[in-house]
Amino acid sequence: MNDFLRRLLFLPEQASSVAREIDTLHYFVIGITMVGATGVFIAALWWSIRYRARSFEASSTTPQVQAGLAVEGGLLAFLVVLFIVFWVVGFSQYLRMRIPPRDAMVVYVTGKQWMWKFAYPEGKQTINTLVVPANRNVQLVMTSRDVIHSFYVPAFRVKQDVLPGRYYTTWFRATRPGTYRIYCAEYCGLSHSAMWGDVVALEADDYERWLEGEPLENFVQLPPGPPMARVATGLGPDLPAYPRGIAEASQPRSMADWGREVAALKGCLACHTLDGQPHIGPTWRNLWYRETPLADGRVIIADEAYLTRSMMDPMLELVQGYAPVMPTYQGLLEPAEVGAILELIRSISEPLPTPARAPEPLVRPPLPPGSLDRVDPARALEFIRETSERVTP
Amino acid sequence: MKNYLNCETTIWSWLSTKDHKRIGVMFLVSVTLFLLVGGVFALILRLEHLTPGPTLVSPNMYNQLFTLHGVVMVWLFLIPAIPAGFGNFFLPIMLGAKDVAFPRLNLASLYIFWIGAILTIYGVLDRAADTGWTFYPPYSSQTYTKATPVLLGVFVLGWSTIITGVNFITTIHTLRAKGMRFMDMPLFAWALYGVSIIQILGTPVLGIILLMVVMDHSFDWGLFDPARGGDPLIYQHLFWFYSHPAVYIMILPPMGVVSEIVTSMAHKNPLSYKAIAYSTFGIAFVGFLTWGHHMFTSGMSELNAGIFGILSMGVAVFSAIKVFTWTGTLYRGSVWIRTPLVYIFAFLFLFIFGGMTGVAVAATSLDVHWHDTYFVVAHFHFIMVGASLTAFLAALHYWWPKITGKMYFEGWGVAGAILVFLGFVGTFFPQFLLGNAGMPRRYYHYSEQFQALNVLSTAGSWVLALGLLLVLVTLIWSLVAGEKAPANPWNSRSYEWMTPSPPPKENFPETPRFVRGPYDYHLPLEPP
Numbered sequence: 001m002n003d004f005l006r007r008l009l010f011l012p013e014q015a016s017s018v019a020r021e022i023d024t025l026h027y028f029v030i031g032i033t034m035v036g037a038t039g040v041f042i043a044a045l046w047w048s049i050r051y052r053a054r055s056f057e058a059s060s061t062t063p064q065v066q067a068g069l070a071v072e073g074g075l076l077a078f079l080v081v082l083f084i085v086f087w088v089v090g091f092s093q094y095l096r097m098r099i100p101p102r103d104a105m106v107v108y109v110t111g112k113q114w115m116w117k118f119a120y121p122e123g124k125q126t127i128n129t130l131v132v133p134a135n136r137n138v139q140l141v142m143t144s145r146d147v148i149h150s151f152y153v154p155a156f157r158v159k160q161d162v163l164p165g166r167y168y169t170t171w172f173r174a175t176r177p178g179t180y181r182i183y184c185a186e187y188c189g190l191s192h193s194a195m196w197g198d199v200v201a202l203e204a205d206d207y208e209r210w211l212e213g214e215p216l217e218n219f220v221q222l223p224p225g226p227p228m229a230r231v232a233t234g235l236g237p238d239l240p241a242y243p244r245g246i247a248e249a250s251q252p253r254s255m256a257d258w259g260r261e262v263a264a265l266k267g268c269l270a271c272h273t274l275d276g277q278p279h280i281g282p283t284w285r286n287l288w289y290r291e292t293p294l295a296d297g298r299v300i301i302a303d304e305a306y307l308t309r310s311m312m313d314p315m316l317e318l319v320q321g322y323a324p325v326m327p328t329y330q331g332l333l334e335p336a337e338v339g340a341i342l343e344l345i346r347s348i349s350e351p352l353p354t355p356a357r358a359p360e361p362l363v364r365p366p367l368p369p370g371s372l373d374r375v376d377p378a379r380a381l382e383f384i385r386e387t388s389e390r391v392t393p
Numbered sequence: 394m395k396n397y398l399n400c401e402t403t404i405w406s407w408l409s410t411k412d413h414k415r416i417g418v419m420f421l422v423s424v425t426l427f428l429l430v431g432g433v434f435a436l437i438l439r440l441e442h443l444t445p446g447p448t449l450v451s452p453n454m455y456n457q458l459f460t461l462h463g464v465v466m467v468w469l470f471l472i473p474a475i476p477a478g479f480g481n482f483f484l485p486i487m488l489g490a491k492d493v494a495f496p497r498l499n500l501a502s503l504y505i506f507w508i509g510a511i512l513t514i515y516g517v518l519d520r521a522a523d524t525g526w527t528f529y530p531p532y533s534s535q536t537y538t539k540a541t542p543v544l545l546g547v548f549v550l551g552w553s554t555i556i557t558g559v560n561f562i563t564t565i566h567t568l569r570a571k572g573m574r575f576m577d578m579p580l581f582a583w584a585l586y587g588v589s590i591i592q593i594l595g596t597p598v599l600g601i602i603l604l605m606v607v608m609d610h611s612f613d614w615g616l617f618d619p620a621r622g623g624d625p626l627i628y629q630h631l632f633w634f635y636s637h638p639a640v641y642i643m644i645l646p647p648m649g650v651v652s653e654i655v656t657s658m659a660h661k662n663p664l665s666y667k668a669i670a671y672s673t674f675g676i677a678f679v680g681f682l683t684w685g686h687h688m689f690t691s692g693m694s695e696l697n698a699g700i701f702g703i704l705s706m707g708v709a710v711f712s713a714i715k716v717f718t719w720t721g722t723l724y725r726g727s728v729w730i731r732t733p734l735v736y737i738f739a740f741l742f743l744f745i746f747g748g749m750t751g752v753a754v755a756a757t758s759l760d761v762h763w764h765d766t767y768f769v770v771a772h773f774h775f776i777m778v779g780a781s782l783t784a785f786l787a788a789l790h791y792w793w794p795k796i797t798g799k800m801y802f803e804g805w806g807v808a809g810a811i812l813v814f815l816g817f818v819g820t821f822f823p824q825f826l827l828g829n830a831g832m833p834r835r836y837y838h839y840s841e842q843f844q845a846l847n848v849l850s851t852a853g854s855w856v857l858a859l860g861l862l863l864v865l866v867t868l869i870w871s872l873v874a875g876e877k878a879p880a881n882p883w884n885s886r887s888y889e890w891m892t893p894s895p896p897p898k899e900n901f902p903e904t905p906r907f908v909r910g911p912y913d914y915h916l917p918l919e920p921p
Binding site: 009010011012018022025026029030032033034036037038040041043044045047048049051052053056057058059060061062063064065066067072075076079080083084086087089090091093094095097098099146147148150152154155157158159160161163164165166168181183184185186187188189190191192193194312330 | 452453456520523525529531532535536537619620624625626659660661662664665668689690691692695698699702703706709710713714716717718719720721723724725726727728729730734737738741742745746749750752753755756757758759761762764765766826827829830831833834835836837838839840846881884914915916917918
């Protein structure tokens, strides 16, 4: 019965500990909705046909029918009771879905335009692939680096928005090994619909071996990643998909290399050099985060914000000593290509004395003394529990 | 005979008119135009979804299109359509007044509407906003598209809404015919009263936060930038504090329309006048306390989610009371099954289905899966298109004889209603299933598994478009070839039918005396 209804309603597989009971409430509520809407529709149609009239003259009358208090009150009571039942069942499920069990392991999640990054207390980091052990409670501690995203795994019936500057938690327990799609569910700009990933649930033993460094391909065939580049450029050639799996290691080509290609194709290199020679425009070598004098006398740090502004609105903050000749690249560069160019500039600049970007996650729970690269899940949990507003069921 | 249409005929006489009927007609023409604009956007969106990847437009253009579709449909069609259009035209007549309380302000509200519309359309033409109609920061503060004209356009449109609300409340309080008590008013007037309260209380909040986003976007104030101490979540709270009641701005006037049409077509008193009138205020009041159900996954505390969940159910109770009352009104009536009533049948089915799925999402745990998926898209289109647009079309046919003095074509009218209903169900029912399957909304690119349902939905959109086109063409044709309308084609007892069609400039040839109620079908109609 469960399986029949699930397929009838096009619901995805039930791969988490809560999916089954949520679906049961779903069948119940949607069933009543269908019956209610059809019932009233048929009643209206039936009475209209039963009491249809060929003519109704100015002198004609109809009896004055007034609903009695008993009928109105009865209906009201019935509805209130029905809705309260929905609410009690739904809310108690909601509390269970939201409050992580105490024994859950922790993974840190950062959403950014347009990928998911996962960091494990053990030190592993992955992009777009969240590897977890099956049948174990997993708590996610999540944030965003830029705009609002939403972490959504349909097969788990789990969703949580992430806002920059705030931390959120959610949890799940995958009930069987498998690969389950992650979507971003909160609109986040151009490639929102390509912000995919996968949860890979492994057997406990396999998970331990993966943690110790065995490649993921040994356990599971990963589906192809989101067609990022193709989506971003619309019609362009199939550029490499977004990096996935273990960061860096499985990346087919670095973003800096891609940036070099974009810079050549879009004509940037006609005016900007990569070797330190000033040309029609300033060179890109050692430009990253350097103090740059502007034509209007100000001095600005050439950070990501300034560099991207200069691509889109070149006349706004002109560098001192250069003619105002650069055309705008508004609409000519997709954001991912802008990112690639930034990465290129960064790669040909000398490393900064201090990190330019805040380490991720931006706000980490306090680290236990003496261990800078490992986070104790118990301490982290304590921190979360202390800092978030909760209702205990 | 002189009526409001032919008493003066110059273009200037229309542009400078203070006659509420002419202003209502100009609003109706304007919103219909914007319905077409928003509809074309929707058709392109649906076409794009024929295939999982790029089909017709670029991803950037797709994002702009769904933003503009939302903005145009919400602020340029749904919100003004029935109150500013039919409300302006019929409220004073129903109260036995010569005009609204502030005729000059009424004209101003039309011009402000046009200014807001021009700003918004300018924003459409020049690097249109891609933020979604919700304008969530921090994305809306950062986007490189031009969000400012659209934001300012909506801000200006808000003023038009507020002025209309003030005007209606004053009119209802001060200009009722001699002897008409509040509980003698037609139910449409009650609906307009309820909606005016929401417009006055809610719209300023929207105006304030949109201006704040403009400051963020254009002048980099960082009001919602977390790096500088701003809080994007506050924006969501304030946005939905307006935009959830805005749903009732869109649905209360249609409810008033349904009350009028059901009683007129069934020639019967409403099953309970008080239940309909009071539940209007129940909805207007509780509607202000439910905004949090848009944010169950936004990171509210669990306690908040629970409270907002149960309050949301309250709105459903009031709405259900109305539905049962309308349906019961047909019982033992003397029912004429005409085009407006066919639309009302569609309304009942779509409104209950849409409303009950609203109850479903208010059961917090279910919302976690459905939030920001096509399920929610389908849910609010069932309410906004299924109920509001259907009621708008019902009203258009029902009052067409009074407004234009011509009868529409009955056969074509029914055909249009059936096409619109089938097209609507075809478009949006598959979207419920898409949401169940887990397809998030605002997705340019979707997984192959979702394609079949998307194709179905796109095909439905063509049927819906065909239906709407049929309605438009036959109504316009009826202006040329339609029969001349009698004063009271429905033998209704409602007051607007006691004056000739179309009404004279002063609404009634002589000062009306309403000696019986607008729903007294148990008494024979006296000659007016």
